[in-house]
Amino acid sequence: MTVTVPNVAEAAESPASHLHPVASFDLADHPLPTGREEVWRFTPMKRFGGLLDGTPSSSHLSWDVSLPDGAATSELTLPEIVALGVPAPVDRASALAANLGGGAVQVSVPAGVELAEPIVVRLHGESIDDVVYGHVVFRVGAHAKATIVVRHTGSARYASAVSVLAGDGADLTFVAVQDWADDAVHAGHTGLRIGRDAKVRTVTVSLGGDIVRLVETAEYDGPGGELEQFGLYFVDAGQHIEHRLFVDHNEPRTRSHVDYRGALQGDGAHSVWVGDVLIRKVAEGINTYETNKNLVLTDGCRADSVPNLEIETGEIEGAGHSSTTGRFDDEQLFYLRSRGIPEDEARLLVVRGFFVDIIRRIGVPDLEEQLMRVVESELASSVIARRGEQ
Amino acid sequence: MATLKISDLHVDVETEDGPKPILKGVNLTVSSGEVHAIMGPNGSGKSTLAYSLAGHPKYKITSGSVLLDDVELTGLTVDQRARAGLFLAMQYPVEVPGVSVTNFLRTAKTALSGEAPKVRTWVKDVNAAMDRLGLDHSFAARSLNEGFSGGEKKRNEIVQLEMLNPSFAILDETDSGLDIDALRIVSEGVNRYTAQGDRGVLLITHYTRILNYITPDFVHVFVDGRIAAEGGPELADNLEAEGYDRFVRAVAASE
Numbered sequence: 001m002t003v004t005v006p007n008v009a010e011a012a013e014s015p016a017s018h019l020h021p022v023a024s025f026d027l028a029d030h031p032l033p034t035g036r037e038e039v040w041r042f043t044p045m046k047r048f049g050g051l052l053d054g055t056p057s058s059s060h061l062s063w064d065v066s067l068p069d070g071a072a073t074s075e076l077t078l079p080e081i082v083a084l085g086v087p088a089p090v091d092r093a094s095a096l097a098a099n100l101g102g103g104a105v106q107v108s109v110p111a112g113v114e115l116a117e118p119i120v121v122r123l124h125g126e127s128i129d130d131v132v133y134g135h136v137v138f139r140v141g142a143h144a145k146a147t148i149v150v151r152h153t154g155s156a157r158y159a160s161a162v163s164v165l166a167g168d169g170a171d172l173t174f175v176a177v178q179d180w181a182d183d184a185v186h187a188g189h190t191g192l193r194i195g196r197d198a199k200v201r202t203v204t205v206s207l208g209g210d211i212v213r214l215v216e217t218a219e220y221d222g223p224g225g226e227l228e229q230f231g232l233y234f235v236d237a238g239q240h241i242e243h244r245l246f247v248d249h250n251e252p253r254t255r256s257h258v259d260y261r262g263a264l265q266g267d268g269a270h271s272v273w274v275g276d277v278l279i280r281k282v283a284e285g286i287n288t289y290e291t292n293k294n295l296v297l298t299d300g301c302r303a304d305s306v307p308n309l310e311i312e313t314g315e316i317e318g319a320g321h322s323s324t325t326g327r328f329d330d331e332q333l334f335y336l337r338s339r340g341i342p343e344d345e346a347r348l349l350v351v352r353g354f355f356v357d358i359i360r361r362i363g364v365p366d367l368e369e370q371l372m373r374v375v376e377s378e379l380a381s382s383v384i385a386r387r388g389e390q
Numbered sequence: 391m392a393t394l395k396i397s398d399l400h401v402d403v404e405t406e407d408g409p410k411p412i413l414k415g416v417n418l419t420v421s422s423g424e425v426h427a428i429m430g431p432n433g434s435g436k437s438t439l440a441y442s443l444a445g446h447p448k449y450k451i452t453s454g455s456v457l458l459d460d461v462e463l464t465g466l467t468v469d470q471r472a473r474a475g476l477f478l479a480m481q482y483p484v485e486v487p488g489v490s491v492t493n494f495l496r497t498a499k500t501a502l503s504g505e506a507p508k509v510r511t512w513v514k515d516v517n518a519a520m521d522r523l524g525l526d527h528s529f530a531a532r533s534l535n536e537g538f539s540g541g542e543k544k545r546n547e548i549v550q551l552e553m554l555n556p557s558f559a560i561l562d563e564t565d566s567g568l569d570i571d572a573l574r575i576v577s578e579g580v581n582r583y584t585a586q587g588d589r590g591v592l593l594i595t596h597y598t599r600i601l602n603y604i605t606p607d608f609v610h611v612f613v614d615g616r617i618a619a620e621g622g623p624e625l626a627d628n629l630e631a632e633g634y635d636r637f638v639r640a641v642a643a644s645e
Contacts, residue, residue, distance in 0.1 A: 330447060335484035338444050339498035339554065340472035349497065353488025357533065360488070 087191025111141030125156025160188030196222025237266025430612030
């Protein structure tokens with residue numbers, strides 16, 4: 001495989017990875033991509049509708065937050081954001097969001113505070129005619145415990161930067177749901193920085209939108225951090241949903257486990273999953289596993305799935321990845337049908353099971369129930385359900 | 391009183407080199423209340439018989455007939471055959487991640503009987519069936535067959551047999567891979583099923599061991615895709631003593 005190396009290797013903030021362009025707040029480091037760059041090659045650039053051009057805009061998504069006792073919001077200017085040491089933008093969309101978004105909203109949980117209820121941020125777009133740049137910073141202090149849910153609905157052309165800082169020993173569950181209207185356009189970067197011995201669990205659910213392209217990066221601020229990342233996506237006819245993950249094992253004895261699953265149905269449904277892991281020379285004793293599974297429900301879909309592992313030290317506990325893309329397992333269907341279950345119902349069971357199998361690993365019962373409802377509602381409108389009604 | 395009547399059944403399996411005939415004219419009638427053991431060496435086509443009766447897509451019935459009473463099964467889909475009353479306990483039960491045993495059983499029972507079982511009695515019945523097969527109740531909430539040991543999978547097949555209670559059950563090498571305790575427990579499950587008096591069993595096995603626990607009414611020796619010899623339980627004793635060689639040589643000599 002030929003890997004295109006962007007010509008930015010000398011930039012100071014660039015990770016030592018062959019696969020990733022520079023991370024930088026400077027817009028000049030993020031020229032308008034042509035679509036021929038390695039990291040953009042799967043993306044139908046035209047469908048961004050000029051989102052990446054950099055036209056200034058003062059439009060915003062409407063913001064509604066449920067803030068439990070102990071959590072607070074404030075506003076940050078760009079210099080303040082940079083000074084916090086958040087992961088820098090890795091692509092033009094997030095660089096635009098950071099530079100043109102007029103600062104950021106910060107949601108913070110002080111050190112040592114355990115939130116009884118989740119923080120829920122509801123972001124809603126009013127119109128596909130609006131270009132929106134938005135930057136949100138989540139800071140969870142040392143030894144704090146929190147669940148944060150960010151939910152996107154409505155429509156917009158939205159470039160996002162989301163920065164997540166988990167302090168030493170923090171325990172954070174971070175959920176992002178892309179439940180956009182059919183015409184929405186969303187490109188952005190979520191950057192995680194994981195403190196020493198912190199536990200961070202992310203759940204990314206992408207359902208709606210014409211094109212959704214999310215880059216999720218993670219780096220560690222000290223040894224012993226644990227990261228689990230779960231992803232679920234349903235891609236319908238004509239939709240492009242792209243998740244690009246990069247876990248930078250830059251500290252020893254850190255862990256990462258990534259499990260993304262998607263179902264595709266309908267003509268032109270296209271999913272992209274790229275899972276990159278870099279194990280740096282210093283990162284001895286780490287453990288990482290990445291997996292992506294795609295279930296292709298109809299003809300005319302395309303699932304691209306690319307795991308990459310760059311290993312610069314052999315002194316590790318474990319590193320692996322897997323990727324599968326396929327149709328229904330005939331043996332599973334045969335088994336279920338041999339018990340009298342009609343074919344369409346058997347297919348529904350298998351697809352539901354495909355998602356249950358990941359949801360049950362999340363370990364947050366309320367969230368698991370909510371996600372099951374999401375899956376049920378997607379399945380209710382799926383081609384197999386509709387076929388079953390005939 | 392029901393009858394499963396297999397007549398002159400020919401079956402091909404798809405291979406890379408094209409279709410390969412496996413079953414070469416099987417004739418067998420099982421009436422309700424009877425246990426028929428089918429025994430034979432590896433590769434004789436025993437499992438092909440089981441899977442083609444159940445309608446596995448890998449096997450193609452080229453000629454012949456399978457009548458369950460007056461319903462011709464060969465033209466039916468897999469699930470239609472099951473709803474007609476056929477059950478296959480598989481040699482290698484399939485793992486289905488994310489589908490719990492209890493949800494699966496309930497969906498199957500609903501499909502077979504046309505109405506959902508009553509919640510309260512159903513849970514109690516499933517737990518009781520698991521108790522009888524020596525499976526912990528926690529198995530009900532686990533993904534179907536996922537991470538089950540070989541023996542647990544076979545016990546789970548018999549839990550299904552008891553809960554779904556079909557008119558005819560094909561047991562495809564249910565005894566293989568079982569230790570002696572599991573073999574006894576599984577056999578007791580089959581015996582409870584047949585004790586109803588109006589159920590038929592086609593017991594496919596490579597070994598005579600299970601016949602110490604389940605007494606067949608008829609024994610058929612299967613060689614090269616058809617039945618080479620038939621008899622009562624004494625035929626199994628004979629096989630135990632002499633093995634399959636005599637039958638294999640006889641079939642080879644006749645060709």
